[in-house]
Amino acid sequence: MSTVLDQIIAGVRDDLADRQSQTPLDQVIAQIETAPAVRDPMPAFRAPQLSIICEVKRSSPSKGSLAEISDPAELALAYAGGGAAAISVLTEQRRFGGSLADLDLVRWRVDQPILRKDFTVEPYQIYEARAHGADLILLIVAALDDKQLSRLHQLTTELGMTALVEVHTPEEARRAVALGAELIGVNNRNLKTLDVDLSMFERIAGAIPDGVVKVAESGIKSPAHAARVSAAGAHAILVGEALVTDAHPGAAIAAMIAAGSINSQE
Numbered sequence: 001m002s003t004v005l006d007q008i009i010a011g012v013r014d015d016l017a018d019r020q021s022q023t024p025l026d027q028v029i030a031q032i033e034t035a036p037a038v039r040d041p042m043p044a045f046r047a048p049q050l051s052i053i054c055e056v057k058r059s060s061p062s063k064g065s066l067a068e069i070s071d072p073a074e075l076a077l078a079y080a081g082g083g084a085a086a087i088s089v090l091t092e093q094r095r096f097g098g099s100l101a102d103l104d105l106v107r108w109r110v111d112q113p114i115l116r117k118d119f120t121v122e123p124y125q126i127y128e129a130r131a132h133g134a135d136l137i138l139l140i141v142a143a144l145d146d147k148q149l150s151r152l153h154q155l156t157t158e159l160g161m162t163a164l165v166e167v168h169t170p171e172e173a174r175r176a177v178a179l180g181a182e183l184i185g186v187n188n189r190n191l192k193t194l195d196v197d198l199s200m201f202e203r204i205a206g207a208i209p210d211g212v213v214k215v216a217e218s219g220i221k222s223p224a225h226a227a228r229v230s231a232a233g234a235h236a237i238l239v240g241e242a243l244v245t246d247a248h249p250g251a252a253i254a255a256m257i258a259a260g261s262i263n264s265q266e
């Protein structure tokens, strides 16, 4: 039986085929020449305080419509004002309501490193991300075999970008570490059931060695949640729903950073 992740990826592949037929790979590669320089997110993620990657997310398979977000750049500027270390822009269209146009709008107005948040299955998407000014891309270990993972990770590095390598189990964490990933995200959302459980990060973080930057992803809704995953070893958190549904996202970000940084200030 196909999982939600399988269904999302089937749609991603269809949309990808459309874009590839409209813009051949050599044209995308040529566009990289004029793209903004790559920003390195790692120094901010390695700073003593908890970092936040703030997500532009209109809708999701688990919750449906979350927020209209008529101007993604305005939202991203509010995130930056609150202290976001990086901005995540969902570019998947069918289930998340995102697009590469959102990425362009955010890139033009915001200086923070940008994560192109999509379901990466082909090198074309990584070239495309760089051509649109992204600094990070997402590689979901559950969606890729080791050969694909290695090829996509290597290409990301060759283009000067950073891969956020996402895991859901200790075995996937082992594969991400074997790949040499510097930035590993533990997604608290089970991509088969869509259930969210913050103890996922607590259980898997110990399988990721010191020196790797650990990101707790999904289901973080409050300063108390930020403090909880920080205490379990998170250097950064990835937050979407709680921010797009908050009337004052900048204040919400500042409160999460403060709560998650208490240990680092001692």
Ligand SMILES: O=C(O)c1ccccc1NCC(=O)[C@H](O)[C@H](O)COP(=O)(O)O
Pocket (backbone or CB within 6 Å): 004, 055, 057, 060, 061, 062, 063, 187, 189, 191, 194, 217, 218, 219, 220, 238, 239, 240, 241, 242
């Ligand atoms: O958000 C979903 O429902 C979802 C379903 C299936 C695959 C991925 C999904 N989300 C992608 C993400 O990783 C989240 O958008 C991100 O971690 C932020 O999560 P949240 O703060 O819970 O919005």
